[in-house]
Amino acid sequence: MAQIQFIQAGVEIPIFNASSRSLKTRLMQVATGGRLSADQSGHVVMRALQDLNFTLSDGDRVGLVGHNGAGKSTLLRVLSGVYHPTHGSVVSEGYVASLIDVSLGIDHEATGRENIFLRGALLGLTKKEVSAKLNEIIEFSELGDFIDMPMRTYSSGMHLRLAFSVSTVIRPEILLMDEWLSVGDEGFKHKAEERLTELIQATKILVIASHSRDLIMKTCNRVLWLEHGNIKMDGAPDAVCQAYFG
């Protein structure tokens, strides 16, 4: 069973300018009784999320909508466990994985094969597990002999194909996405679509941030509308999309 519970959760991100980040200013501040830097070191914080209360449980397919800067990405980061809420609490049960940046950790100088291991390790797989899935991954990516070439020789489409192939071998309970992943040429796109749909069906909770009405209507059964770090609306796709997209 997977569950995520937000209780009065909020996130404040401190903004450091170059000066308040340095130790010198800190020391100077002590020496001058804090007067000198009173105006600049007043720790600017950005309230990215405020007092969120909601619970996600098995079977939820949640779409996140909202304008740029509404807090969608921050919320995804809190969900993934990267950001710990500065206020309130978040209780999360279940193995979380994200398909937000499928290229994370990929080294252009290394070969495709090495990158499969690297990427696999970052996804939490052991060397053995990656080895067991190696052939499946290579086959799916359709890279053929290119798999032993350095990644810098790849076209961007090939690069994404490999990243996608590795990143989708996992079967998380909670899956986070930022827009739909669309990879490769026509033939591959179709295959990738299938793989992704299958992955989503296997997960217990899906959270996807999107600006696309079609996507939300197609994949989600619940939509959260964020505005200025608050939930403006939480409900069925029909109702929220009607209100948000107009």
Add this chain to the structure above:
Amino acid sequence: MNEILSSFKKLSLISTLGLHDIRGRYRRSAIGPFWLTISMGVMIATIGVVFGQIFRSPMDEYLPFLAAGIILWAFFTGTINEGCTGFIEAEGMIKQLPIPLFVHILRVLWRNLLILAHNILILPLVLLVMGKGIGLEALLAVPGLFLVAVCLSWIALLCALLCARYRDLAQIVVSVLQVAFYLTPIIWMPSLLPDRMGATFLQFNPFYHLLELIRAPLLGAVPSLTSWLVILVIAIVGWGFTLLVFSRLRHRVAYWL
């Protein structure tokens, strides 16, 4: 505490990343990481000849001492300096994946242990050339290295944590280590110290004890009980303090990057 322990469950990730760091650095070079060994060997030979003359030390004693000292020092400073940027360089990962933070420190430690493994090859060579053997005492270097690694890992973790917040700290650490290099008997032998004062002064240098724990056994001596005790205490107290700071600040790191 849990976070530290759960890091050890990620050993596969750590070894992959650490190995990858080394591979990446020497990709497309014919002899790869053995450049490390060669450049270290050249440095030891140069310093050995020059300072051996200046200090008028007998070469068969001075050169192995210097070689062991410089190799280990490179390991200490490598771990601590790279520890300072441990979180900063892993920003992409920290902001995307909820990997235990200590993983990034273990990666630095592992990378530097691999470098040490390449460099240490010089020592038997030097001993051979100087016609010296290696005794059974050398086995004591293993527990010594372990304890030193425990010690270095808290230093690196603390540095990584504080440097993520205060970026100039890394520069300060570099300078401090530079000074420590000259204060620690690496290119000069403790026997050169004029009197008891100097020897007493030496006992207050933690780097001296860190070094002795591994260097002494490699050169056929048993490290003093004082060295063992000092490093043991530093390891325990240091970890206690670091855990305290770490448990309070670890959730902030992602926001600082």
